[in-house]
Amino acid sequence: MSRSYPRNCWYVAATSDEVTGTPLGRRAVDQAVVLFRVSDGRAVALEDRCAHRPYPLSLGRVDGDTIVSGYTGFAYDASGACVRVPTQDRIPVGARVRAFPVHDDGTFVWAWLGDPARASLRTAPSVPWxxxxxxxxxxxxxETHAAIDLLQENFADISHITVVDPDFAPPVLRSAPPRLDVEVSETSVSFSRDYPPAELTAWHSELVGRPAGTLFRQRELGQFVTPGLWVDGWEAGEDGGGPACTFRFTHALTPIDATHTRHLWRVSRDFALQPDAEQTLRPMFEQYYRRVQAILETMQAVLDRDGPRPTVSVSADAAALQVRKIVRQMVADETPR
Structure with a gap:
């Protein structure tokens, strides 16, 4: 199966709190990676395979600034170089494993799993909220058993929410949507859509502290930041004045291989900050995203069984089609000619 994702890209390898002094094994971009922290707290990402024997380093231990294979005893530093062999003083020539550039922003540990010389040319995405x-x-x-492009195109069009979960969907989505404004750069796609004043769902109205029937101006926002990050937003402000209350949806997507994707999602809000609000919101969003996961896995199963076929596009696909062009060009740029 052809690759639908670029290697030269920052992808989330783990959350920052997952990376500790205990090795963490992950698979990303069709390769095994081990993550750990050295004595000064820096996050390190190495190839998860001892250079002496095909044994995962993630099954070993961290010793100060090195990771030690649990089978061979070979020790590797943060650069991937072997620095100790238990049976001899001399380190074999070329004894090393691949080291990957990392960026730890305190929330996510991003890893660059492609050409390391290109990592400095692109800044890792920022998620300060x-x-x-x-x-x-x-x-x-x-982990979703679906190719990353199926997830990217799902987030590029929210119109299907009314079909997947009508009670969860904003009521304004039940009528013909206004025009979608799309902006495209060389590597990103942003879009927005302004809706006429309308009611919110009952649970949404309750969260913003307004009675049912109150009209809100509403705005949909979305951005394909990189192949590894999609950010959505939904703003609602009371018609006639007042600041907007915003939901922001963060989707960190990491291709495991051609047909599996790690999906790390966060739902953020700048209103109703009390903890009990999460008790209302979490089960609803988790149920919705699980439904989407099942749908994407079903589509992947159809592709696995019957192969790709031409598809029909509609106006709601405007952002998804631009995303598809960017990703295909990024992959083509990595393909030897």
Whole structure:
């Protein structure tokens, strides 16, 4: 199966709190990676395979600034170089494993799993709202048996929410949507859509502290930041004045291989910051995202069984089609000619 994702990209390898002094094994971009922290707290990402024997380093231990294979005893530093062999003083020539550039922003540990020389040419994405006390966030992560492009195109079009979960969907989505404004750069796609004043769902009205029937101006926002990050937003402000209350949805997508994707999601809000609000919101969003996961896995099963076929596009696909062009070009740029 052809690859639907670029290697030269920052992807979330783990959350920052998952990376500790105990090795963490992950698979990303069709390769095994081990993550750990050295004595000064820096996050390190290495190839998860001892250079001497095919044994995962993630099954070993961290010893100060090195990781030690649990089978061979070979020790590797943060650069991937072997620095100790238990049976001899001389280190074999070329004894090393691949080291990957990392960026730890305190929320996510991003890894660059492609050409390391290109990592400095692109800044890792920024998600400051996830650590901002003005926002309350919750979420989860799981593996979806579907190619990353199926997830990207799902987030590029929210019109299907009314079909997947009508009670969860904003009422304004039940009528013909206004025009979608799309902006495209070389590597990103942003879009927005302004809706006429309308009611919110009952649970949403309750969260913003307004009675049912209150009209709100509403705005949909979305951005394909990189192949590894999609950010959505939904703003609602009372018609006639007042600041907007915003939901922000963060989707960190990491391709495991051609047909599996790690999906790390966060739902953030700048209103109703009290903890009991999460008790209302979490089960609803988790149920919705699980439904979407099942749908995406069903589509992947159809593709696995019957192969790809031409598809029909509609106006709601405007952002998704631009995302598809960017990703295909990024992949093509990595393909030897």
């Amino acid at each position: 996830l650590a901002d006390p003005a926002w309350a966030s919750f979420g989860s992560q799981w």
